[in-house]
Amino acid sequence: MNMKTLNKFSLSRNKALVAYLIVLLLMIIAPLVIKDAFILRLFTTTYIFSIVCFGNMLVVGYTGMLCLGFVAFYGIGSYAGALAAKELGFGFLLSVLFAGIVAAIVGFVISLPCLRLSVDFVGLITTSFLNIFLAIARNWRSLTGGPNGVTGIPRPVIFGYRIASVTSFYYLMLIFMVLSFILLNNIIHSKYGRMLQGIRDNELGAVSVGVDSRKMKIFAFTVGSLFAGIAGSLYSFYISAINPDNFIFNISTQIMQMCVLGGMGSLPGAVIGAAFFTVVPELYRSLALYRIGLGGIIMVLCMLFRPQGLLGSRAFAGDKGFADRIKRARVVAQQKKAAAK
Amino acid sequence: MSHFLEVEHLKMYFGGVKAVDDLSFYVDEHELLGIIGPNGSGKTTVFNGVTGIYKPTGGKVIFDGKDITGQSLRNMVYLGISRTFQNLRIFKAMTVLDNIMIGDTKNNHSNLFNAVFHTPRYRKYEEEARQNALEILEMTGLTEYRNKYVGSLPYGMQKRIEFARAVVVNPKLLLLDEPAAGLNSKEAEELMELIIEVKNRKGFTIIMIDHNMKIMMSSAERIVAMETGQLLAEGTPSEIQNDPDVIKAYLGEG
Numbered sequence A: 001m002n003m004k005t006l007n008k009f010s011l012s013r014n015k016a017l018v019a020y021l022i023v024l025l026l027m028i029i030a031p032l033v034i035k036d037a038f039i040l041r042l043f044t045t046t047y048i049f050s051i052v053c054f055g056n057m058l059v060v061g062y063t064g065m066l067c068l069g070f071v072a073f074y075g076i077g078s079y080a081g082a083l084a085a086k087e088l089g090f091g092f093l094l095s096v097l098f099a100g101i102v103a104a105i106v107g108f109v110i111s112l113p114c115l116r117l118s119v120d121f122v123g124l125i126t127t128s129f130l131n132i133f134l135a136i137a138r139n140w141r142s143l144t145g146g147p148n149g150v151t152g153i154p155r156p157v158i159f160g161y162r163i164a165s166v167t168s169f170y171y172l173m174l175i176f177m178v179l180s181f182i183l184l185n186n187i188i189h190s191k192y193g194r195m196l197q198g199i200r201d202n203e204l205g206a207v208s209v210g211v212d213s214r215k216m217k218i219f220a221f222t223v224g225s226l227f228a229g230i231a232g233s234l235y236s237f238y239i240s241a242i243n244p245d246n247f248i249f250n251i252s253t254q255i256m257q258m259c260v261l262g263g264m265g266s267l268p269g270a271v272i273g274a275a276f277f278t279v280v281p282e283l284y285r286s287l288a289l290y291r292i293g294l295g296g297i298i299m300v301l302c303m304l305f306r307p308q309g310l311l312g313s314r315a316f317a318g319d320k321g322f323a324d325r326i327k328r329a330r331v332v333a334q335q336k337k338a339a340a341k
Numbered sequence B: 001m002s003h004f005l006e007v008e009h010l011k012m013y014f015g016g017v018k019a020v021d022d023l024s025f026y027v028d029e030h031e032l033l034g035i036i037g038p039n040g041s042g043k044t045t046v047f048n049g050v051t052g053i054y055k056p057t058g059g060k061v062i063f064d065g066k067d068i069t070g071q072s073l074r075n076m077v078y079l080g081i082s083r084t085f086q087n088l089r090i091f092k093a094m095t096v097l098d099n100i101m102i103g104d105t106k107n108n109h110s111n112l113f114n115a116v117f118h119t120p121r122y123r124k125y126e127e128e129a130r131q132n133a134l135e136i137l138e139m140t141g142l143t144e145y146r147n148k149y150v151g152s153l154p155y156g157m158q159k160r161i162e163f164a165r166a167v168v169v170n171p172k173l174l175l176l177d178e179p180a181a182g183l184n185s186k187e188a189e190e191l192m193e194l195i196i197e198v199k200n201r202k203g204f205t206i207i208m209i210d211h212n213m214k215i216m217m218s219s220a221e222r223i224v225a226m227e228t229g230q231l232l233a234e235g236t237p238s239e240i241q242n243d244p245d246v247i248k249a250y251l252g253e254g
């Protein structure tokens, strides 16, 4: 009996692993096939955004805390990484690490007032925090460069190898994305991931079996911010100039939309959501202007037909979707018909 | 003196509402104690007071010789107490297996480093936890549903899952709040059989709240009857069944 159970279990895991490896392979050979620098840049941006989405997913999709101003941690990482490289002369990897740690510390502090609040107030606090961050970024000119931001961020140099070409940036971001994915995926499939999801689904239920919900919420916020910070600094190095407009509320909304479309509680979903909202508006240039509007329409469609997003778990949606209601109404009608006969 | 759990003069007031008012009762080891009483008579509030969801306004809770009054809900599993809830508190977007494995958190000692890098030590603990959970699933007849999302399963199954989650904690004392409520009579009967079987196998002590007199009469060894937050009667099922106060307050109703 138990053997059979185990076999079945490892089979489904292996299937996922095979799927991941195929996608990874495609990502690795993409630059060999696609010679269009424009498209490669879109993918590169996708990988960076995937990492922010992983962080957002951990906080919102896995722990159930509505962090609406998540782009703030991305912004903090961007500035921290850029300034570390430019002003402190840190190397690339050290700057990225520094950016992640700074963002994580800030995330840790912001998580504290969020612990005892309901979901909507967590949304309010994090939104206000984003506004505070933007105010500082715009006004503390001596540090942040004010509205002009930080320019002339040096090109990354790793072990003597200078990253400058489109292809080398592509692989650099791919490596960071894959590493982030593996680490977070490991966390999510461990007891820590179970505890986070337990808190999301039913906090009191989780506490009743010994989960320390305060500690785990702080953990999610801190680790989520860490990855946002890392992604932010990668972004700085990639575009070599940042300013406060890169981190406005719209971007936060977009990060959330990426996660919702991909599926709350799914890391691969984060990549798909990031890819969709990065690539589609750019491919159809006329759509780019309506990026947020497009996001809105997709959100409405999601809510109606697939509340759990593309890859989110079915159960996550409950039975609140419009399509579900229609299905249920049909079943009820059929039952009535059958009863009438 | 020195019963397994002693609740002494428990008072739970919410503003002007005296949900539980000076209630005392006890449970002995390996006993199955039933708590009955009309809706709103304070049964659930007794559980909430004992397990630290609310701090008692007054009175004491002594468990296994220790005063545990006002200890936090989270601490209960470490003391050896677990519970289920009247309104299911399960994890609907997680699989059945994961729901049960969460219950094992206190025995899973892998730390963050092991978890992040999936070290051999992590795999060892994880495998132990999985085997432990699978054993409980087998015991509770849930094995074939282990990879299903809990939210997609029928209510009766969800009740069973919450019970299994409380069992995997491996408590000394198990508190069940209306485990059979909302089930049809066949499901209820099966669940009761399961509860008794698990109790005997694991040597649990159980306190169970239920409305269903028939179930109570057949499974509880002793019964505490409550009314408006106070003790109405206490005794064996047949004593309770024949108690004039109980008949008037409870049985007479329906």
Ligand SMILES: Nc1ncnc2c1ncn2[C@@H]1O[C@H](COP(=O)(O)OP(=O)(O)O)[C@@H](O)[C@H]1O
Residues within 6 Å of the ligand: B014, B017, B018, B019, B037, B038, B039, B040, B041, B042, B043, B044, B045, B046
């Ligand atoms: N947190 C609370 N705040 C205010 N009143 C409460 C609270 N919890 C329970 N009560 C009140 O205590 C009484 C007993 O409730 P409860 O213990 O749920 O009854 P039972 O489980 O016996 O049906 C009810 O009148 C209820 O309204």
Ligand SMILES: [Mg+2]
Residues within 6 Å of the ligand: B043, B044, B045, B086
């Ligand atoms: Mg109740």
